[in-house]
Amino acid sequence: MTDSDIADPGLAQAGVRRIDWADRAMPVLRAIRERFAVERPLDGLRIAACMHVTTETANLLRTLQAGGAQVAVAASNPLSTQDDTAAALAVSYGVSVFARAGVDMDTYYRHIHAALDLAPHIVVDDGCDLVNILHTERLDLLPGVLGGCEETTTGVLRLHQMAREDALRFPVVAVNDTATKRLFDNRYGTGQSTLDGIVRATNTLLAGKTVVIAGFGYCGRGLAERARGLGARVIVTEIDPVKALDALLQGFGVQTMEEAAAQGDVFITATGNRDVVHAGHFAVMKDGAILANSGHFDVEVDVRGLAGLAVDVQRVRPHADEYLLEDGRRLVLLCEGRLVNLAAAEGHPAAVMDMSFADQALTCAWLAAAHTGLAPGVHQVPERIDAEVARLKLASTAVEIDVLTTDQEDYLSSWRSGS
Template structure:
């Protein structure tokens, strides 16, 4: 065990480490792309002598990403990006592997915030953020800690929304790669990963059937598409609510009913929010919901389902199963909120499948390497993942699956590049 990581870490119980190692070993065996990148990093040492701060949902797949960055020569410190998604056994195992960990499951809000600040106080050279919390703290409360940071990468839709708002206002002080906007992120992680992990969490938490029920999916971006697709596959009737006309047409042509939330609220048995916005389910919706409606959020922050207005209509609140709170309304109806309205697939489950996060975290690792190699030429703005990295990750994935592709002939390349097709 590394004495530095042990002395500087904040974890619940180091005795939990053996179970955490088993979890990390399992995902490592199912993340072939990241394994390949790890071998490259071990040989090239792209982060030698650098400090890297990571704030992500701290479970086994994230732990393995931290170990891959560490294998590239970095001194890695990691904190959680959501109080309920941190797994204490994984944290203990990471400490034994030499990573400094500042995370516990379900800390008090003040303690959670303090751990993020302590993460930044290592004065990192590079950061990986999830939801924009690190960047926000750097630009508001601790701008003194910006001095050493070369740049970083952002994981989520929510985080990129915040970063682009900062860029628009002219206050962003470092380059950040928008990993969420890469093809290998939103096509697979957001769609297939979110779709599966949301219902993994809902099913294991409620132990209720989805088939024959009505699932209301609030938002039809890539995550919403995945949730709707999985709900349909489980036998549910699916209703989509949207504010964007093009997405609404797409949902309609994908075979789903589309209607305003106030109408959908009367019909839903399960509600899943995936918008990245606040107050998409509020009091006017609770007032018409069925007795026994189940509410879950798959967006980054716990603001999509309005909890104060839910509480205001309740005469009592109690925990009826692990990760399920029952709100007894004054009119006798009951509403059930999963994982306190936090990110359901990690607050009440294990998150996306390892094979899906293999691509996303490979993008993270390669984007961090790209920032480190080019930070002096990069602007202080939100940057796209270079297409070459996106394609390389996809190629590594195909290779791991034993899938080969056709290649264009010289004549075909010439034809595609020419305006004269004769």
């Protein structure tokens, strides 16, 4: 077994079976892995990742290994780690894994430091914690870092802030911003897996309920569409007038959180910001209201504020804590305010992560070749990578699309042609 900190090496074979099951639904990443095994675009490079340690992530790490990289991974969320997957990676696939389900925050950060002890050339981050520690506590490693990838909206926001302050010391590619990530992972993956987590945690019937969704980005859109499809009445809260108008014209209710707080049966946050649901909102919520977060960090629901209002807290189901308030109302917080789709369910379906992780793998290979021409800052994934992933996904489903004729290409490329 590699140098790792995992819960139980004996879970490795069970993890291998689950990783293989996910791999069946990831034909694009599998094709890239086969290509990498021949081309070896990452030969001699060390890659440190901070990601959700799930079966889908395991198949990405296997792909990076096939390209020649030495890989270490730490968990990006203490509640999302699948211990059998971590064991399989460490015991059967030769990845250094620093992840155990349910660790405290001190261990969480110790694990990130352990992954960085690899002295990486490339970093793959999920939320910017790894990049943040590199720039605040592990500055000695910065000269050796060629570049990185970030796959979350929250992480990209942090990176842009670092770049504006001239604090970012190497190029980072915003994999989150590719169409094959945002349009599919965020919208379809988050939409389905978040509701899956809520239903697993509570066994509630969403039909007929009022579901309040904070944020109408790609994640919020997917949540709203799927909640409506299950028969819920959907209210959207937003700070962006364009997104709010989009929600309104799609037929969703649009209100402030102050207005919606008294009406909602289920609240889902997907904003990337803190205190989106706070004590003032808790004060008017219905008895039995369910609070769930689908944003990356556990700051969107003010958990401390909720605890301060409670006279008692009971764990009523494995991922559901019931907060009893002085007036007798009970509010149910899921997964301690952490990502409900990964803590109470299994995260996005493998078929969706196939595209996101194909973007990651191809971007790592591109960084390995192109890093010398990239200045420190936030960069976009080359359009050809995005298009290639989409083409490979279509091919895997036996779907064909039209191709421009020569006349059509000439028409689109010429300004001389009139109407």
